[in-house]
Amino acid sequence: MSFDIFLQHLTNGISLGSLYALIAIGYTMVYGILRLINFAHGDIFMMATYFAFYGVITFGVPWYIVFPIVILLTASLGMTLEVAAYRPLRNAPKISIMISAIGASFLLENLAIVIFGGVNKAFPTPEVFTGVVQLGPVSLQKLTFYIPIITVIFLVALLYLINHTKTGMAMRAVSKDHETAGVMGIDVNKTISITFGIGSALAAIGALMWGLKFPQIYPLMGVMPGLKCFIAAVIGGIGNIKGAVLGGFILGVGEIMLVAFLPSDYTGYRDAFAFILLIVVLLFRPTGIMGEKISEKV
C-alpha cells in the first residue's frame, strides 16, 4: 500500500472519528455531571436525523434554515428527557436511574418506529455538501473534509464555554459536588439541564453530518453509533471531554484502517473492533486514557 493510499484512509478515519467525537462528548458530559450513562443519547442522535428529514423533505424548507432548528429541537428533546426521566430519580440509587435511561432509549426507538415508520428513509443531501476536494494526492468527498473542521470549531467553543464562562464554572462545580455547588449559590437543576442541552445539540450536529455522509436513516440507526461513541468516551476516560474526543478519533481511525488493511474476508469484524478495543483498554487502563483516578465518595 502506498503512502498516498494510507493518507487517504487516514483522512477518512479522522472524518469518521470527528463524528464519533461529537457524539461521545454528550456521553462524557452527562457522566461527568450526573455519573450516569445516558443510554438514550444514541436515540436522541437518531431523532435529530428525522427532524431534519421532515423539515427538508416533507415541509420543503431549505437546509440552512432546518439544520439550526434541528439542533435547537434536539437540545430541547435532551433537556425534556432529563426532566422527565432522570430528574425525579436524582436521589434514587444509581441503578434506578440507569434503568430509566435504558427505558428512555427503548421508548424513543419504538416511538420512532411507530411515528416515522420502520422503513429506511433517504436523508436529504444538499448540493453544497456533495462533490470532491483534492488535497494533494488525497481526494475526498467535500463532506469528509468539512466534518473535522466543523467538529474542531464546536470543540473549541465548548472548551471555552466550560473553562471561561459562568455557565462552565457552574458545570464544573456541579460535576464535583451537587450539594456544595447548591450551597455556593449555583442552580444545580438548571446547570444539569444546560449540560443535557449542550450534549444533545452536539449529538444533533453529529447526526446531521452523519446523515449527509451515510444518507440512510431508520429508527434503530442510533444504536450502533451510540454504543461506539459510548465506547469512545470510556476509552478516552469517561467524564473527560478531551478524552472523549481522543477516544472518538482512535475509534474512527482504527476502524477505517482495519477495513483498509485486513483482507476483505475480515472487514465484517469492523464493528467488533470497537468492542475488542474497549475490553483491551479496560483491562489495562480501567479509567481510560485520560481518565481521572477513581476515588470513592465517602
Place this chain on the structure above:
Amino acid sequence: MSQNMDMKKTSLIKADKITMQFGGLTAVKDFEMELKKGEIVALIGPNGAGKTTAFNMITGVYQPTKGKIILDNKQISGLKPDQITKMGIARTFQNIRLFKDLSVLDNVLIANHLHLKSNFLEAALKLPKYRREEKSMIEKSMYLLEKVGLADLRDEVSTSLPYGNQRRLEIARALATNPKVLLLDEPAAGMNPKETEDLTHFIKHIRDEFDLTIFMIEHHMDVVMGISQRIYVLDYGVTIAHGTPSEIQNNQRVIEAYLGVEEDA
C-alpha cells in the same frame, strides 16, 4: 458596629419549630432558634444529636418535614439551596467539602459566580464589561484569601492544603457568596490549641468586618464559651437547653447529656 449592637436587636433569622424526619426516625424535633443581627451563637450537643441536620434544614439541603424558617421576614424553608444562598446564608461543612482538583483561587471564584452578570457572548468576545467583572471578581476573591491567610497559596490544589488551611478556605469560599448569616459546622475540628485560639479571634474579626451573624456547631468548649453570646443545646434531636455560656455550663441537663447521669449521686 459592635457598639450599637445592643441597641438594635432585631431578629434576622428564625427557625419556627422545624422538624426533620427520615422515615420513622426523627432527627430533629421542633427546633426553635432565633438569631439577632451581629450575634455569634453556638449549637452544641453530643454526636448524633441532630446539629448538622439542623444546618442542612436551614441551608435547604433538607426540606424540614414541619415548621418554617424565616430570614429577614421572608420564609426560606421550601426554597432550594442556591436560592437560600442568594438570600444570604452561607455555610461550611463538617467534613470539608472543597471542590477537589480545583485551585484555591478557583474554589473561591466559584462561590463568587452567582454575582457574575455577563452572558456567554460577552464572555466569549471578552467585552469590556466582562473583563471588568472578571477582574473585580478575582480581586475580591484575592482579598478574601488574604483575610484567611491563603493568598500565597492561590494556585495550589485545594485538597493538598493542610487541614487547618482547608477549613479557612471553606470560610473564604462561604464569604464569597456575600452572606448575612454564616453557618460554621465544627470550624475548630482537628485544630490544636494554638490554631483554635487563632480561629476564635478570626471568627470575631470576620463577624465585624463582613457584618455577619454567625451560627456555629462546635465541640471545642474554649471556642464556644469564648465567643458565643448564646448557646443552644441539642440532644437526640430535642433542644434541652438554651442560654448564655455560664447558664449552659451550670445546666444540669446539659451536664447529664454530655457526661451521663452519675448513678451513685
